[in-house]
Amino acid sequence: GNSVTQMEGxxxxxxxxxxxINCTYTATxxxxxxxxxxxxxxxxQLLLKATKADDKGSNKGFEATYRKETTxxxxxKGSVQVSDSAVYFCALSPSKxxxxxxxxxxxxxxxxxx
Amino acid sequence: xxxxTQTPSxxxxxxxxxxxxxxxxxSNHLYFYWYRQILGQKVEFLVSFYNNEISEKSEIFDDQxxxxxxxxxxxTLKIRSTKLEDSAMYFCASKGVxxxxxxxxxxxxxxxxxx
Numbered sequence: 001g002n003s004v005t006q007m008e009g010x011x012x013x014x015x016x017x018x019x020x021i022n023c024t025y026t027a028t029x030x031x032x033x034x035x036x037x038x039x040x041x042x043x044x045q046l047l048l049k050a051t052k053a054d055d056k057g058s059n060k061g062f063e064a065t066y067r068k069e070t071t072x073x074x075x076x077k078g079s080v081q082v083s084d085s086a087v088y089f090c091a092l093s094p095s096k097x098x099x100x101x102x103x104x105x106x107x108x109x110x111x112x113x114x
Numbered sequence: 115x116x117x118x119t120q121t122p123s124x125x126x127x128x129x130x131x132x133x134x135x136x137x138x139x140x141s142n143h144l145y146f147y148w149y150r151q152i153l154g155q156k157v158e159f160l161v162s163f164y165n166n167e168i169s170e171k172s173e174i175f176d177d178q179x180x181x182x183x184x185x186x187x188x189x190t191l192k193i194r195s196t197k198l199e200d201s202a203m204y205f206c207a208s209k210g211v212x213x214x215x216x217x218x219x220x221x222x223x224x225x226x227x228x229x
Contacts, residue, residue, distance in 0.1 A: 034217070036220075042222060043205060043220050043221055043222035043223045044157070044205060044220040044223075045220070046217055046218075046219070046220075049217060089156075089157060091157075093218075100162075101147065101159040101162055101170060101172075102147075102149075102157075102159065102207075102218055103159070104156050104157040104158075105156065106155075106156045107156060107157075
């Protein structure tokens with residue numbers, strides 16, 4: 001079946017540090033890949049997505065590139081802020097067909113200290 | 115910007131009681147979902163709903179669970195007889211019909227506490 005594996009946290013960083021959260025997936029076909037973010041006390045917000053190999057999703061300074069050869073979708077940000085403290089979830093949708101469920105990774109808690 | 119809304123934000127109930135969690139999806143969306151997140155664990159798929167019927171459900175979604183779209187705007191999740199292990203955050207999500215618009219938009223969640 002489909003699965004998503006992401007690095008366990010918590011990840012603790014200082015402001016302006018470089019952030020990488022690793023995400024790898026197992027799926028048949030050509031899934032769409034997503035990063036969702038959950039700020040403290042809030043729901044899930046879409047951060048970025050990529051729908052085909054070599055696509056790069058980007059938003060709010062975050063980037064992730066869909067690497068089919070390594071089945072990965074690592075999230076990066078060059079200079080984090082305290083406001084980036086949140087839990088980040090990698091997820092996949094198994095195909096571009098409408099209606100397919102999302103499979104999530106376990107989430108990575110990121111804490112950015114001033 | 116359109117958003118998914120959920121009520122209540124927090125529901126406390128006694129074990130064995132019925133609860134109904136409510137969601138208002140984005141108005142032109144046609145696919146609807148429920149997910150749950152037990153504290154500290156990953157987000158898990160429960161059920162998807164399209165064209166007034168369940169299109170897929172997980173093993174978690176047993177006979178104690180049901181979903182309904184009672185009118186043109188609401189989408190509900192009912193748990194008939196709650197158990198302690200049903201305590202979780204429940205998220206509703208919706209998605210448009212176009213194949214390229216494959217993003218699910220989530221509501222803020224309902225925290226269910228079963229005592």
